[in-house]
Amino acid sequence: MKLGVTGQRWLKGLHLTAAACWVGGGISLIMLYFIKAGVADGGVLYGINQAIHRVDMAVVVVPGAFGCLLTGLAYSLLTKWGFVRHGWIVLKWVVTVAAIVFGTVCLGPWETRMMEISGRLGLGALTDAVYIESEHLNLVWGTLQVTILVAVIFISIFKPWKNIRK
Numbered sequence: 001m002k003l004g005v006t007g008q009r010w011l012k013g014l015h016l017t018a019a020a021c022w023v024g025g026g027i028s029l030i031m032l033y034f035i036k037a038g039v040a041d042g043g044v045l046y047g048i049n050q051a052i053h054r055v056d057m058a059v060v061v062v063p064g065a066f067g068c069l070l071t072g073l074a075y076s077l078l079t080k081w082g083f084v085r086h087g088w089i090v091l092k093w094v095v096t097v098a099a100i101v102f103g104t105v106c107l108g109p110w111e112t113r114m115m116e117i118s119g120r121l122g123l124g125a126l127t128d129a130v131y132i133e134s135e136h137l138n139l140v141w142g143t144l145q146v147t148i149l150v151a152v153i154f155i156s157i158f159k160p161w162k163n164i165r166k
Contacts, residue, residue, distance in 0.1 A: 042122020
């Protein structure tokens with residue numbers, strides 16, 4: 001079964017919405033880190049870390065990532081694009097799955113740890129070695145992940161490595 005033109009347009013709209021949520025949410029998380037500079041209240045620090053956690057896990061980033069995965073699966077199964085017909089699609093699959101796994105195994109736990117430590121220690125979290133390390137790792141690797149996701153958007157637009165069978 002293949003989707004018709006109207007079905008493909010709906011699928012494309014859903015895929016683009018999911019990608020916007022994932023990348024836009026990731027950029028929002030990075031920006032929220034900069035709001036923490038100069039915070040003078042432990043409750044505010046904890047609130048910012050809670051906001052980061054909620055935007056990531058429940059509201060925008062994780063739903064966007066899984067939306068991309070599911071709509072990409074639908075694209076591969078229900079359109080002519082397939083899974084491995086084009087090199088750029090193979091790359092998108094590798095990046096999507098790797099980013100979801102990395103976010104689940106690394107970024108999410110670092111972020112959760114920051115929220116828990118700031119909830120327990122308040123402003124003392126800013127001098128806690130585990131908090132500082134988690135924040136640094138999350139900022140550096142989160143920024144790299146968002147940069148890679150933006151690159152994948154441009155790969156989707158320019159579609160290099162067209163038909164790899166030829």
